[in-house]
Structure formats: structure tokens, C-alpha cells
Amino acid sequence: MWRLLLLASVLLLAAVPQESMAQGSGPTPELANRQLTNPAQEKAATQVMHALRCIQCQGQSIADSDAPMAATMRAEVRQQIADGKKPDAIRQWMIERYGEWVSFEPDMKGSGLLLWAAPLLLLLLGLFMARGLFRRKS
Template identity: 55%
Template sequence: MRLALATLLLLLAPPALADSSLPPAQWADRQLPDPAQEARAKALMEELRCLVCQGQSIADSDAEMAGDMRSLVRQRIAEGEKPSEVRAWLVERYGSWVSYRPPVEPVTWPLWAAPVLLLALGGWLLRKRLVRRR
């Protein structure tokens, strides 16, 4: 019985220790006083991927890292930086994966070309099938 209880406690302990006990960053969950700056920050946060959740933007994520990134975005926007400059800094720091709008460069050409190629392939197959029916 003690062994089963100890095993259960060990299995439950890691998730309980996953979050830190630090308070959230200053601007993680607070809006900027200037509505125009907040709108720019919010638009940028919608375009940045949470590094922990990976499927959510930092605006939607509840992860602590996303809160830190939201705070950082708001601080930089409040200091007068343009959203493009903040995005460029984050891409330089975390790689282009952090942005939901990857740049068009040789490495990402397959990403941009894939939808066009798939549509062309689908059209070709549809045409071939229609010609065969006649």
C-alpha cells in the first residue's frame, strides 16, 4: 500500500512543480494605458507563436513564457518601438518559427509553393478524370 501511494505521489509531483512560483511579468495580463499602443501590441501578439504551447499565439496562451513574451512586447511598444522591430528582434532571438508569418526566403520557398503545387496537381487530376469519362 505504501509503495502504491509513493508511486502515485511521484507521478503527480512533476506537474505540480512545472510552474514557477514567481509572480507574472508586469504587463503579462495588463493592458497599456495608451489604446493605440495596446492595439499595436495586441495585433503583434496575435502573430507570434507561443514557444511552449506551439499551437497558440502568445495572446491566447496561458503559459508563463507567453506571459513573459506579452509583457516584453508591451514594454517595447510602450518605449516607442515599431511592431516590425519587435518582431525582428524576437525572430532573431527565437528563429523565424516564432512568427506565424514566416519570411519568403529560399529555405521557406517549399512552404509558400506547396499550396500552389497542390492546387495544380488537383486540377490536373480532375482534368484527367473528366477527360477519361468522356
């Protein structure tokens, strides 16, 4: 019985085209890997792409990632820059669409403020604790 199930599974997987199992196997967007003709627009697009995190890779910017999702995001950034949108508006649009996490530079409000203030608060706490330790020893 197990052999029959195993054989049926293997035959079923063999019948499914491998392209349909690949993640992001759709066509690559036109502007994903093609630079804009205007150098100033391409520079602005590149700056935005380096400030946005790939939601598929999670550790790379969309400018550095080879993931299909990053290609889609790069094409969207370039298209919006070519349409005349400002970099800040594009960044905000991406944050609204994918969440605050997509930005490598969190806003200085709400939870973003805590991220900016945490290193300073931890440093102050460490200095306060070190001061207490040195006072007791002397």
C-alpha cells in the same frame, strides 16, 4: 529493499516544495497582464501578440495563452512597444530569438516561400491529375 526505496522516494518528493516543481513558477512580469496606458500602443502590442505563437503551448498566440512563457513574451512585446520600437522590429526580434516557427505569418523567402506556395502547387497538381483522368475516360 523495494519498500525502503519507495519510502525514501516518497519522503524525498514530500520534502521538495511543490512550487519549485511547477513550470514557470517565477514571478509574472509586470506588463504581462496589464495594458499599456496609451490605447494606440496597446493596439499595436495586441496585433503583434496575436501574430506570435506561444512556444510553450504551440497552438495559441501569446495573446490567448495562459502559459508563463506567453506572459513573459507579452511583457516583452509591451515593453518594446512602450520603448518606441516598431511592430515589425519586435516581430523580427522574436523570430531571431525563438526561430521562424514563433511567427504565425512566415516570411515569403526561403522555407516560408515554400509554405506560401505549397497550397497553390498542390492545387495545380490536383487539377493536372484530374485533367488526365477525365481525358482517359472520354
